[in-house]
Amino acid sequence: MGHLVLPALQEFITWPAPLFLMIGVLVGLLFGILPGLGGPQVLALLTPLTFKMDPSSAIVMLIGAMSAIPLAGSLAAILLNLPGHAPSVASTFDGYPLTLKGKGGYAVGASASSALFSAIFGAVVLTLILPFGEKVVLAFSYPEFFMMALAGLSMIVVISKGKSVLKGLIAAVIGLMISFFGFDPITGVTRFTFGSLYLYNGIEIVPALIGLFAVSEGIEMMHQKGSIAGQSPLAAKLTGVGDGVKSVFKNFGVFIRSSAIGTFMGMIPGVGGAITTIVAYGQAVQTSKHPERFGKGEIAGVIAPEAANNSKDASGFVPSLIFGIPSHVEMAVLLGSLTILGIQPGPKLIETDPGKILMIIYALVAGNLITAIIALFIGGYLTKLALISKQILAPVILAISIIGAYALKGEMGDVYVALAFGILGYMFDRFGFPKINIVIPLMVGKLMETSFHQTLLSMGWTGFFTRPISLIILVVVIAVIFFTLRNNKAVKTEREKVGDLSESTKVDGPSAV
Amino acid sequence: MFSFHYNNSRKGNNFSIREKTILKAYSNFYDDKGEKRLKSMRSKRSLLKMVCAAIGITAILSGCGAAKTTNSANGASDGFPKQTITFVVPYAPGGDFDTTARILAPYLSQYLPNKPSVIVKNIPGGNSQVGAENVLHAKPDGYTIGYFTLPGLALGPLIGQGEYDLTKVEWIGQVFNLPYVAAANKKASLKDIDSLKAFPKLRMGTTGITTSAGLGSFIASNELGINPTFVPSGGSSESVLAASQGSVDFVQFPYPAMRQQLDAKLIKPLWVYSKERLKYLPDVPTIGEMGHPELANLINLVGAVGTTPGVSKEHLQVLRDALKKAMEDPKFLDKMNKEYHSPEYLNADDTLKEVKDDIQSLKKYADPIKSTIKK
DSSP: OGGGHHHHHHHHTSTTHHHHHHHHHHHHHHHHHSTTOOHHHHHHHHHHHHTTSOHHHHHHHHHHHHHHHHHHHHHHHHHHSOOOSGGGHHHHHHHHHHHHTTOHHHHHHHHHHHHHHHHHHHHHHHHHHGGGHHHHHHHOOHHHHHHHHHHHHHHHHHHTTTSOHHHHHHHHHHHHHHHTOEEOTTTOOEESOTTOTGGGGOOOHHHHHIIIIIIHHHHHHHTOOSBTTTTOGGGGOOOOHHHHHHHHHHTHHHHHHHHHHHHHHHTSTTSOHHHHHHHHHHHHHHHOSOGGGTTSOOTHHHHHHHHHHHHHHHHTHHHHHHHOOOSSHHHHHHHHHHHHTTOOOSTTHHHHOHHHHHHHHHHHHHHHHHHHHHHHHHHHHHGGGGGSBHHHHHHHHHHHHHHHHHHHHTOHHHHHHHHHHHHHHHHHHHTTOOSHHHHHHHHHHHHHHHHHHHHHHHHOTTHHHHSHHHHHHHHHHHHHHHHHHHHHHHHHHHHHHHTOOOHHHHHHHHHHO | OOOOOTTSOOTTOOOOHHHHHHHHHGGGTSOSOHHHHHHHHHHHHHHHHHHHHHHHHHHHHHHHTTOOOOSOOTTOOTTOOOSOEEEEESSOSSSHHHHHHHHHHHHHHHHSTTOOOEEEEEOOOGGGHHHHHHHHTSOTTSSEEEEEEETHHHHHHHTTSOOOOGGGSEEEEEEEEEEEEEEEETTSOOOSHHHHHHSTTOEEEEEOTTSHHHHHHHHHHHHHTOOOEEEEESSHHHHHHHHHHTSSSEEEEEHHHHHHHHHTTSEEEEEEESSSOOTTSTTSOBTTTTTOTTHHHHSEEEEEEEEOTTOOHHHHHHHHHHHHHHHHOHHHHHHHHHTTOOEEEEOHHHHHHHHHHHHHHHHHHHHHHHHHHHO
């Protein structure tokens, strides 16, 4: 592939390819920032346009659109608590609290630069690993999927450090229960569908997230005065984008680890982007010296999910290009478009058409670069949203949320789900239940259940323990939980010695025993 | 409470009447620094405009997929079609049905009178039942057409899942008929039906039993007399990957879903469910050669286009003619074949006949499938 690096680059920068890249990125940004619309929709809409284009321009346009989606989604998540796609939910955890403090620009800067550098990281790894990718993809089967889902679920323990255990557990179990709605993927039996065809496929994750975060925030704003950034001393100058860029280098360890997690998990088809960003976020909490700051506006909590989100998109090309196996829905649509363009993803692509692979990698990097520059440029202005009166912003957020939920599939059921979860999320906020705990099981529940059954059917229960990778992940998960709980206890006894009986400790008391 | 100075003519305070009105309206929210507020509000307003534009764009984009089909003259052939035709795909984007619909849409448009837009709308859910119900209950004007999945959809009513009647659909024609390929993990010592029967603890990768592929696996194992453990997954690509890894031993899916793994020799083909050998797998025997020719018609994946019951004869004829012409266009066929989508045209009557045949031959499997689900 080495000898093609320059010719492919030349083709890549030959007019009109850069123009199509730009068009792709702009369309992608627009679709990404609006909830409900995302990669699958933008690619499906662009595909018919590519029929008459030359393949290089078409690839560049499609990849450009794809590469703009994650960061655009994060912008809405950070600034409006509006996660339009499942993977961007982790960006709300610390991104939105930063906006509340009047530091939206800081968060956007960190998010954009983290996204850009991790995409480059992912692209480099993708280039190096493609020749060996086959072995990686073949090594992960049902037991490994189960363990990854378990790792995602265990992040609840890490993220809930020092918070009410009882409330955390209640929220997690509610989430797990909701994730089991719909037909059992193994036996075909339907559960909790109440005779509704909509519930047959279970609760759709995106409207649930829109409800939990954006709708509940909209309701909350309705009875508040002032603006999002409120009376914060920083509200007057909402810039800090540059500081945000610097923060990535100050938290370089978190950035590199998150990119590595994203790259690794992105390569495994079927794991899903949402778990990846959650695991990266949990990792940031776990390794931080100040875990108590997370959820209240810690910049590492913005950098981590962003890095994982973009690097996973790059490495997601490994299974797609080598096996033609889509790592997520977006990739499924892209694979369809590529085959129409006469590019056959598959084991032979590296031998028959390596130039096209390089083209994809270039477009990925350049698309992320343009997206990041645009985000940094408009980020400062977008943060001014935080200055609008909540009385005005609340109905706008509610309207965007509801239209977004509808836009996903044009299904009224999704709108009802968004509204119901909006009320649920509002209640959670009111009574101090952690929303993250309901989100994580909602996202991993189905994968966990399915892969558990599949392991039992194909390998028996020993399958979990006899396969080395599965066993290693299990040991890591147990170790993480063990050390987190031990730390928790240490923190607690220390607090009690000092006599600091804060409200949360009182609530923790009985359940922690 | 609010001292209002907009009448004084200090430099730089030339607010427009509209702004003054806004200033007045907002006087309840803001304190006595009205002028300063208004200045900052100018920028806030432009932001607000942006936000409103965003809402508008979302609304428009989400509306794209759901073009309204009002004021159509039902029953009259005069000038049909006058507006956008919605082509319902009962699955999420990506996959055989979505891709072929997107290839077909522009050709349909080209061969319809007035060349209306043909828009693909994905309505996934319930093993393609949600999309089918949408077409069945649309306004019977011919502006909503859709893909129907066979034989999967034929099973639903037989086992009490779904109350639609496929024989009532106004068929426009069949677009593709994908043959299934049976394949085994390269290391498993499987080569024919007998070796499958003899294989200890045979694991068969499949999808849910009510999907076309799951149904095919069930029928095949029944008719061939093999007794595997079914290991279902959410989609064909997951199952085929499992077969490449050796997590399952045996799978059967439409050729496009397995092509890459077959090319890479991670799985080896055993036989194909078609009447003749496939031109891209010339060395692989047909199921007929293995002694079960009746399965060639039963185990396949068919995409047929139909519309709402009650559409007028004239409108139906227009749609049927357009599909026929599109299916004869060599450029369309070339695009379909490039992706191994096995285009195979059947006219409306033959499609209906095939639907009836499917329902008839599936009847005997209804009870065993029901009891499998209950377990």
